[in-house]
Amino acid sequence: MKFVIAPDSFKGGMTAKQAADAIQTGLNKIFPEAIFEKIPMADGGEGTVQSLVDATNGRIIRKQVTGPLDSPVQSEYGILGDQETAVIEMSSASGIQFVNNQTHNPLITTTYGTGELMLDAMKQGIKQIILGIGGSATNDGGAGMAQALGAKLYDQDDHELGFGGGELGKLSHIDISTIDSSVTKTKIIIASDVTNPLVGSDGASAVFGPQKGATPEMVKILDANLQHYADIIKRDLHQDLANRPGAGAAGGLGTGLLAFTNSEMQKGIDIVVEYSHLKQRTENADFVFTGEGGIDFQTKFGKTPYGVAQATKSVAPHAPVIVLAGNVGKGVDSLYDQNAIDAIFPIVPGVTTLDKAIADGPKNLAVLAENVGRLINSIRH
Incomplete structure (x- = not known):
């Protein structure tokens, strides 16, 4: 089982590398023998x-x-x-x-x-x-x-x-x-x-x-x-x-x-996809995880999760692309229209303040990745 983990930063809370580490921490509890390819991403802006x-x-x-x-x-x-x-x-x-x-x-x-x-x-x-x-x-x-x-x-x-x-x-x-x-x-x-x-x-x-x-x-x-x-x-x-x-x-x-x-x-x-060699490193992936601090209808206009999804589907069309986000905003249904993103999950488990959501970001991201991993594992068996 190979997981490619390619998130952007969660602004104010985690760098892309920290987010990738948190996702691996969660998945590793369910798939300790899996191969993890971590590729910190960005879209040309901060990070x-x-x-x-x-x-x-x-x-x-x-x-x-x-x-x-x-x-x-x-x-x-x-x-x-x-x-x-x-x-x-x-x-x-x-x-x-x-x-x-x-x-x-x-x-x-x-x-x-x-x-x-x-x-x-x-x-x-x-x-x-x-x-x-x-x-x-x-x-x-x-x-x-x-x-x-x-x-x-x-x-x-x-x-x-x-x-x-x-x-x-x-x-x-x-x-x-x-x-x-x-x-x-x-x-x-x-x-x-x-x-x-x-x-x-x-x-x-x-x-x-x-x-x-x-x-x-x-x-x-x-x-x-x-x-x-x-x-x-x-x-x-x-x-x-x-x-x-x-x-x-x-x-x-x-x-x-x-x-x-x-x-x-x-x-x-497109630049980050090229220089991180995302496509080459995703060719034989079973699942791809990406994400960032917020996702909404604008994500399809050049933001990291959509770019990762498109790149993935061009080389591994059957690998599900799962987005984990700090906040899921309006119009996310439109992100499914091009058959690039397969599922979107918010990482915040309940009502909380912004400061606490940011502080708990790595923990919440790891817990969510673990839970998604349990779902994947149950389906496989």
């Missing part, structure tokens, strides 16, 4: 670095970089087990957790620290970077990231621009001759499910700006500045990105990456 490092026996690099408010922050990224691939979450350097209701201001926040992490990884000799770009505090079109990589953004007086989306309206010309030589040699895989363009009513400023502290007036300024930025990129770098799907991700960081680096966009879950 992607740790999941891929755990899944590939990689390592974590810790570094102090420039935070979104131009002050030092402690950050980290991963180098995977192949020693050729780095994985970075931009939020580790430029995330919204570094600002609060008093300090958030997308006119001044910068992605410079993200660029510093990228450059540090490049100096490690890696060949490609997987870059998750969710959870940003920024709206600078990736200009700060480009500056950290060595690009020069000048105003009409040949002064370099300062940080933040509020500066982009002054942009006169771009010089990439000074960009670090390692940038063009490194492939960047952008992990993002966001399809928003850079500008307009569906753009970075209008849709995501208010979440980062932008007032309606700020949104207008930021959107106009990003349009100007896109116009200069089109003129100087010969790339038309203003309306490209995904260019608005992370306050326009998608645009900066596409303009200044050798990059391409992919769905986060």
Whole structure:
């Protein structure tokens, strides 16, 4: 009997690896002789670095970089087990957790620290970077990231621009001759499910700006500045990105990456499936367990449990896929429509507080896995 255990993290409670360990603990009580293949997963958002490092026996690099408010922050990224691939979450350097209701201001926040992490990884000799770009505090079109990589953004007086989306309206010309030589040699895989363009009513400023502290007036300024930025990129770098799907991700960081680096966009879950070798490790599975903190109708739009289920069915169509979740929300019936997920179970055994549910998460997950294991065992006999 072979069980593949491939959960995402349970946000605030367990990492993906801890969740996988808890599921194995429960199943092992019923199937002590079983083979367990544990594959920590993620979908390109929070937890992607740790999941891929755990899944590939990689390592974590810790570094102090420039935070979104131009002050030092402690950050980290991963180098995977192949020693050729780095994985970075931009939020580790430029995330919204570094600002609060008093300090958030997308006119001044910068992605410079993200660029510093990228450059540090490049100096490690890696060949490609997987870059998750969710959870940003920024709206600078990736200009700060480009500056950290060595690009020069000048105003009409040949002064370099300062940080933040509020500066982009002054942009006169771009010089990439000074960009670090390692940038063009490194492939960047952008992990993002966001399809928003850079500008307009569906753009970075209008849709995501208010979440980062932008007032309606700020949104207008930021959107106009990003349009100007896109116009200069089109003129100087010969790339038309203003309306490209995904260019608005992370306050326009998608645009900066596409303009200044050798990059391409992919769905986060697809990247993790590939680099964790999920399909190869699932081919001869008897049962597959996955899960995350919450599951609902949105799970089928690029979230880990659905991605794991689809990958499983493509190589092991008869292996049941069982989802264990901290919270089962609305519309989960729709997840059964594509015959990928076979069963969904909530791990909370009864009425409780959120804090206690999080604290008891590993225990509850193990108990539920044991009970599902008892059901499987009874059916087999």
